[in-house]
Amino acid sequence: MPPVQTNTDKRFIKALSSEAIQEFRDYKFTASYIKKNAHLFLTNDWIDVQEFNNFLLDVAIQEPDSDGLTMVASSPPPEPLVKAEPVPEIIRPTASELVVKPEPHDPVIKDELDGNVRLCTIVEDRHKVHMIMDSDDESETEADGSKKGMKYEDGRESKEEPVVGWVKSDTDWDDPTIRAEMYVGVSKFKITREWTAQRLERINKPASFYPAFKVPTAVIIDVSDPKYNIIDPKTGLQYTVDHIIKDHDNESFKGPTGTGQPSVNARFGPDSDWISCRRSRVSCKGLFHCEFIDPDLLAVKRWGLETESRDRVLAVRKKAKSEEGTTPESIAAAFLNVIRRRSCPARDKSGNNCTGVPVLKSSGSRKFMGCSEWRPDWKKGHQTQSLWNQVDPKVLKKVLDGESSDSKDQNCGVLVSPRVGNKLSKCPHPHIVNGAAKAGAIVHCKCNVERTMLIPTDETKRMAILYHHKHVPHSHPMVPKDKLTKTAKATYKECIRATGSIGATRQEVDFAPTTSKIMEGQLPSEFDSGLHDHRKKRDLIHAEKLASYPHGFHITGLFNLFSIERLKSKEEQYIHRFISTPGGGTIIVTTVPYLLNFLHDVKCFEGDGAFKRLHEMTEWEMSLFHRGLQQAVTVLRIYLDRADTGHYKIMYDVLQELVFSLTGKPLRFKRLTPGGTLSGVNADMEIAHAMGMAQSFLPTNIPEHSGIDTQNAADILPYIFRLCHVHARRAILPFRSIGISSDDYHTLLNFVHLESRQAVDGFTSHVKKMNQKAISAWWDHKLSFPWILPCLIKALSPMYAEDWDAILPNTNTGESQHHWTNNLTGINLTLVVAVESARKVDNDVARLIKVTETSGVVQNSSNNLVDRVSRNIRRQDLAREKAHKSQKAASEASDLQDKISTEKESRKESLAREKALKEQLQELKASHSSSSGGVNKLFSNKPQGPKAKSAESSSSGRAKNPDNQLNCASDDPNTLPQLLLVPVSPATEPRPVLGDRDTLSVNSGTDTSMPHMPLPDLNPDQSFEYDPAFLQGLNEFLADEALKALSEPLGSSGLPAPNSPFGWQLGGPVVLEDSANAYYPSSDAMDELPLLPPLTLSLSPLPSSPLIESVAQVDTDIPEQWDERVMGRREDMDLSNIIPGCGIVTRKRAAENVVSLSKRARCD
Known part of the structure; x- marks a missing residue:
């Protein structure tokens, strides 16, 4: 916090010069502190007046003598040291004249002592302390701040003593925890x-x-x-x-x-x-660095703890890492660095090591790295390495030959601490220097x-x-x-022990609540930056485990633990048996003796193997559900590395012996032995396990009690063994995909509920009728072992009904215990870690059950029979609902698939019909190859009939045949060729053109420019008479409201619309000269519309002859050469009916009494 300044202090500071303030700042703070905290010095709030006064005294009166211990007055400083202001005039005061802020002070100590007694003033806890110094004994304490003749050079003595003592340091230690x-x-x-x-x-x-x-x-x-x-x-x-x-x-x-x-x-x-x-x-x-590092990064003179030089290096290192592997050259260089680090293991005949280097070789089209010393007489033992799949062989060859074009070779910021030194002899960053891959050497900086x-x-x-x-x-x-300091190591090891070193992982230790408490709420990386490296923390965890288990984590280490366990009492032991079998196997039995007593309280137990926690051996769990405790309990764990019938027999023999040894009661089935407590065992369909158990318990069968007189172990299985229905049905699930019906599939699933021997025989016949090889093999397997079906189907079981019902039809208890144990201990463990982590779990379970027995409070009060039945019913309902939804979705999907198939078939049929019609059309065209009018019109691509008036589109998007345009190819008399009878000035207005041969059209979207076409030389006094049908069509054309709307926008002003190609003159549209739509591009291939001079119309009656004659005769030229392909047959044409201007000939159509403009012949 800045010092508190009174108004007097502020006035005093205001009177100081900037030089004096700057000198005081440089005296009090280091240059690095001033640079980092420059914002503090923008104002004068940081100045403590009392410290400034001490500074003036120190500068004015301190000067070390030759001993370096005493302080003598120096000459007054030169003037001026303050600003030269008109008012007030401030000068640098002397020590005796120095005006300082009045401060509370101790009473003046009167010199009532001997004149030889010296006083020393020091500051302790922000208080001045006057010390009496003995001149005889304190010769070395003059450095404590005493004054030995404090005087100025002019002889004046100082009356003020400097403040001495400990104050906050201005040194930047780059660590906020350092005081x-x-x-x-x-x-x-x-x-x-x-x-x-x-x-x-x-x-x-x-x-x-x-x-x-x-x-x-x-x-x-x-x-x-x-x-x-x-x-x-x-x-x-x-x-x-x-x-x-x-x-x-x-x-x-x-x-x-x-x-x-x-x-x-x-x-x-x-x-x-x-x-x-x-x-x-x-x-x-000093330090070590890569030889290819930028020399500017090493040009450092570092006094304090300035981090700028390190930050520059780290920035370069970060950039280099971000560019690694971004180019084929860098990938090839990295691969080559890895290969070059390896030495060739080959030895010559004299036993000398091979001195070859890696080179690129090929075997056919395959490229690989081989040894340069490989020779036909020395082939064996040389190093070979196939290319990494990301390495381009061509680029690798260029990198080897020094022909690479990659220039990213100086982006290196590798600094190596001397504590590592030459342990890292080569730079891990791939370099490409002068086109070749180089491994940078680590060099020393003194x-x-x-x-x-x-x-x-x-x-x-x-x-x-x-x-x-x-x-x-x-x-x-x-x-x-x-x-990584030893303090950090010790703290992290404490965190490991608090978490539990057995089975501990780095993630578990880092984020454990105990770690946060030990490190005062900090993450390990925050506690010490050396703990930011995951590898270092994993090494600490591994070392802590080794310290606890020096003999390792596999079978040797576990045997050492068993040797230690044997020194304990039976009640304290957890590892009870460590057996080597005659077959070379190993069986290890672990249990908490307190839990094993619960075997005598239940009617059945479940035995099943677990495989996730441990891979080097199989873990077999014995689980049960204790109805009195309302919870599932794993009472025993056995680890074995063999899974055959003989080893399972030994396992059950050891189990019977251990139960009797620890509980004092034998493990017996009530159906086989008098006084037995077990109704049976529930397990999956593992044949070796079932037969091993039967062989172990066969000697316990008392025929007089059981009525089973047999020496065959398989005969007693149906009396004491029940197979899991879930495991039995699991083999049926794949049959659904082989094409059987839904009824057959559900029949197979429900085979475990067959109610009689006759039903079983009927099921066998049904399986044979299905004629499915996989299903038949599955059922034949069940029939090949006589004890399997009696252990699955109640109707075939010789077990008492009450015993059958007391055993659950599934192994859900055991499966849930597997999952529960895995969550607590983890998976993929070593043998020692698996056993030790299970020890903790089982001991904790025993302690909790003891609380239940002593307090009467069960851990799960909602786990009685009614609650379990309720949950089971709810699960069945949910499963049924889910199955119903799945079945409904499958049915809908099947219907949609059927519809899709139907549509596909319809599409195929439609395409076939279309193809046939096209073939017929082609045949018809081939049979009528003449170009006569009717046939040509039939085969024309242009629309015919009622669709002839529908709009067409050109390649530029223009409508060629809009409905409101005149169609000259129609047979309707109302659509005769209609000519615009308006006066047109050839000098001012362009000529309209005829669109698309048969249509008069104006494209309003075309912006073209064409020269004006000359008008034909016509007699202006000549008059014409037109057919009334022609005039009727013209009147209808001119009365078209759409055409008027197009050419007459903005009300009735008579002005042409913007961008409209028409004007409205004398009741008819004309093309405006300034319209951008006056002409079509030449690509449209349109002919010009003949223009007529102003005429005085005189109507004449329609001709009565069926053959319509021409309305006028105009001299024109008839083509000398007649092209029938273009103009049709000459005999079909009326050469007397010629429209003036273009020599257009109309065809004689006597039948329809119409004249249609169907062929055009230019008189070029």
């Missing part, structure tokens, strides 16, 4: 009788980095925190102070510890006595920084002094803060 203080008020301090420091600091803990001070500096390091009291596992002794300090230092120093050298007396502060210490003088080892550590010989004093001799900076950047 640093510096001692002020003296210019020199004697550490030993030979060494003097100009600066004295103390910190509360070892630092990760230490500055290289510009002046002789002593740093007092406090290592008294109990967390630093770490025991060396090799010696059993506590690590020394200097070992802890070096362990926390991320920079490496080399030198002796000073143990065998003479000790020296040192002082650990102004008030400290002389303490005997050993001296450890060390020098900085540093000349030296320091001495003073460590008390009394190891109970946990502190040290760090003293820098040479005033030289570090010549290398700061290394990454990745060192």
Whole structure:
């Protein structure tokens, strides 16, 4: 917080010059602190007036003598040191005239003592303390801030004493947890009788980095925190102070510890006595770096803990990593680096190692890396490596031959701490230099920084002094803060033990609640940056496990645990049997004896193998549901590495022996032995397991009691064994996909509910009738073992009905216990970890059951019979509902699929019919190849009949035949060729054109430009008479409202619409000259419409002859050459009916009494 300034303080500060303030700032703070906190100095709120007064006194009166311990007055500073302002005029005061802020002070101590007594003023806990100094005994304490003749050079004595003591340090330690203080008020301090420091600091803990001070500096390091009291596992002794300090230092120093050298007396502060210490003088080892690193990154002179140089290196390293593997060249270079690290294992006849290098070889089209020393007479043992699938052989060859074009070869920021040193001989980053892949060598960067550590010989004093001799900076950047200290290791190991080292993983330890508590709410990475490396934490976990189990985690380690278990009582043991079988197998039996007693309280148990927790052996669980406790319990676990009938027999023999040994009661079935308690066993359909159990319990059969007189073990199975229905039905599920009906499928599923022997025989016949090989093989397997069906179907079982009903038809209890155990212990475990984690689970279960028995409170009060039945009914309802939805969805999907198939068939039939019609059309065209009018019109691609008026589109999107346009090819008399009888000026207006041969059309979307076409030479006085049908069509055309709307926008103003191709003159549309739509492009192949001069119309009656004659005769030229393909047959044409201007000939159509403009013949 900034100091509190009164109004007087503010006026005083305002009167100071900027030079004085800047000098005080540089005196109080280091340059790095000022740079990082520049915003604090934008105002003068940071100035403490009292400190400023002390600064003036220190500058004015302090000057060290030759001893470096006393302070004498210096000459007054030169004037002026304040701003030269008109008002007020401020000058630099002398010490005696210095005006300071009035502060509360202690009463003046009257000099009632002997004149030889000296006083010393120091600051302790922000209070001035006046000390009486004995001149005889305190010759060395003058450095504590005493004044020895404080006077100015002019002889005046100072009346004010400087403030001395510990204040907050301005050194940046790059660690917010470090509390640093510096001692002020003296210019020199004697550490030993030979060494003097100009600066004295103390910190509360070892630092990760230490500055290289510009002046002789002593740093007092406090290592008294109990967390630093770490025991060396090799010696059993506590690590020394200097070992802890070096362990926390991320920079490496080399030198002796000073143990065998003479000790020296040192002082650990102004008030400290002389303490005997050993001296450890060390020098900085610098760092190692890649030879291809940018030299500018190493051009560093580092005094303090400036992180800029390290940040630049880390930025380059980050960029290099982001570019790795982004080009084929970098992938090839990385692959080549990996191959080159390996040495060829071949040896010659003399036993010498092969000196070959990897080269690219080929075997046919396959490329691979081989050894350069491979020869026909020395083939064996050489290194070969197939190419990585991401490596391009062509690029790899270029990289090998130095022909690569990749220039990304200097992006390297690999710095290696000296504690690693030459352990990393090559840079892991792939480099391409001058087109060739290079593995950068790790080279050393020297540093000349030296320091001495003073460590008390009394190891109970946990502190040290760090003293820098040479005033030289570090010549290398700061290394990454990745060192894992012993303190961090010890803390993380404590977290591992709190979590439980057995089965612990890195994720479990990192995020365990106990870890957060031990590390005071921090994540391991936040607690120490060295714990940010996952590999280091995994190594710590593995080491902690090895410390607990030095014999390993497999069968050897477990046997060692069994040897230890044998020293305990039976009630305390968990691993009870470790048996090697005659067949070379191993059987390990584990149980909590307290839990094994529950076998005598139930009517059945379940036995099933579990395979997820452990892979090197099979874990067999014996589970039961205890109705009195209302919970499932795993009472015993057996680990075995064989799964045949013989080993299962041995397993059950050991089980019977162990139950009797631990509970005092034999394990017996009530159907076989008098006094037995078990009704039966529920298990899956594993033949070896069932037969092994039967062979083990066959000797317990008492024929007089059971009525079973047999020596065949399989004969007793139907009396004591019930197979799981779920496992039996599971083999039927694949049959649904082989094409059987739904009824047959459900019949197969319900075979376990057959109610009589006759029903079973009928089912056998039904299976044979299905004639499915897979189903027949499945049923034949069931019939091949006489005991299987009686253990599955109640109607065939010789078991008492009450015993059959007491055994569940499934192994859900055992399966749920598998899942529950896996969640608690994890999966994919080693043998020792699996057994030890199960030990904890089983012991916890036993402790909870004891609470239930003593308190009468069950763990799950909603687990009685009614609750279980309710949940089962609900599960069945949900399963039925789900099945119904699935069946409905399947039915709908089947219907849709049928519809799709029907549509596909219809489409095929339609395509076939269309193809046939097209073939008929082609045949018809071929049979009528003449180009006569009727046939040509029939085969024309143009619309015929009623659709002839529908709009067509050109390639440019223009409508060619809109409904409101004149169709000249129609047979309707109302659609005769209609000519626009309007006066047109050839000099001012363009001529309309006839569209698409038979249609008069105007394209309003065409922007073309064509020259005006000349009008024919006609007699302006000539008059014409037109047929009334022609005029009727013309009137209808001109009266078309759509046409008027197109050409007459904006009301009735008579002005042409914007972008409209028409004007409205004399009751008819005309093409405007300035219209962008006046002409069509030449690609439309349209002919010009003949224009007529203004005429005076005189009507004449229609001709009565069926043959319509021409309305007028106009001299024109008849083509000398007649092209029947274009103009039709000459004999069909009326050459007398010629429209003036273009020589258009109309065809004679006597039958319809119409004239149609169907053929055009240009008179070119």
